[in-house]
Amino acid sequence: MKTLIKKMIIMVLLIGQYTLSNAQVAGKIDKLNMGKVEPYQMEVTYNKTSHLIFPAAIRYVDLGSDFLIAGKSEDAENVLRIKATVRDFEEETNFSVITEDGRFYNFNVLYNTYPSTLNYDLLTMQKIENRENGNDVLFEELGRNSPSLAGILLETIYNKDKRIIKHIASKSYGIQLLLKGIYIHNGKYYFHTELRNRSNVPFQIDFISFKIVDKKIAKRTVIQEKPLTPLRIYKPLDEIAGNSTEKNVFLLDQFTISDDKMLMIEFYEKNGGRHQTLQIENIDLVNARLIKDIHLKIN
CATH class of the missing domain: 2.60.40.10 (Immunoglobulins)
Known part of the structure; x- marks a missing residue:
């Protein structure tokens, strides 16, 4: 009988600890969500190139997978061209961009053989969505100045x-x-x-x-x-x-x-x-x- 009671107490403690741990994790996730950078959604295709026009020159680009290829347009520091490297990829991928004015952008990307839009003006999109006061990235050469x-x-x-x-x-x-x-x-x-x-x-x-x-x-x-x-x-x-x-x-x-x-x-x-x-x-x-x-x- 005593052994059974001990087992029950241990089980209750373990359940309590597990619940508390999950609650702490959930709390941290909720706090993290407060600083979430909402991604833009876009579609790419294999046969055509998409272009994104940013408000400032592009400084950094990171692609989430080999499904995408991207590069700055010649003689246009604020224009990024991007397209799919394979046809009909099924998994969602992403890419991120940092511009010279310290703004960070991220995009979730799906494949579409016939995307409805190929070219995007980020400045116009920001004004419509009221995202002008977005996140700031600090650059080493500017020190404490954003x-x-x-x-x-x-x-x-x-x-x-x-x-x-x-x-x-x-x-x-x-x-x-x-x-x-x-x-x-x-x-x-x-x-x-x-x-x-x-x-x-x-x-x-x-x-x-x-x-x-x-x-x-x-x-x-x-x-x-x-x-x-x-x-x-x-x-x-x-x-x-x-x-x-x-x-x-x-x-x-x-x-x-x-x-x-x-x-x-x-x-x-x-x-x-x-x-x-x-x-x-x-x-x-x-x-x-x-x-x-x-x-x-x-x-």
Whole structure:
């Protein structure tokens, strides 16, 4: 009798522990579902290629199985082409995409010989579904700054268009380059520039460079130059038409320089000689205007 009672007690304890364990697992799953990234549903076929147009350039693509093949379209960094590698696959598969603005997308995919849609505009879909404020992926080069926040700051500085620096500029042959402001936020610099073309001849940009050089330019060598690469640029800038003005904002890592060096920002004209150069000293860098917080309060 005592043995039977002991067995019953052990059984009750085991059942209780199993129930508690299942409840804990279910609770964790429920919490995980709160952060669930809802997938888009799409169909692919073997004989035709589907295209997805993303709001920003594609940085990463991962395919869930060998049933799919995908790649970025040539000369279109934000367009992904995808199709089936085998006919009539029966199992659902998936793929994921991360774009340069830090957004993560995932798709569940089924095979259909005659899919109703082949081309998708993700920006339009997001607006319809109110998914504009989606998940953010952090990139190593941006540190604590999310790509979407960096994008907002670039856009805000561009649109506010304040000239807080009045002493850094260059001018020749009807072309004038201004440094309108230097801003700092979470260990990143934002350089606000403006290029004015007061001539009738378009100014075609060959390339733009940021580099640290010795102040004694005559003795400068290649070894003494330290090039800097912008992490983000607000917009591509290829040409400034005659009698027009173009602004831009460049995002760079935080740095300082010694008193015997300076930062040079150079805009080179393609097949021309109207190059423009800005010279920035350390005092200008350390006096960068502070962006206080994500509410975009600029001192």
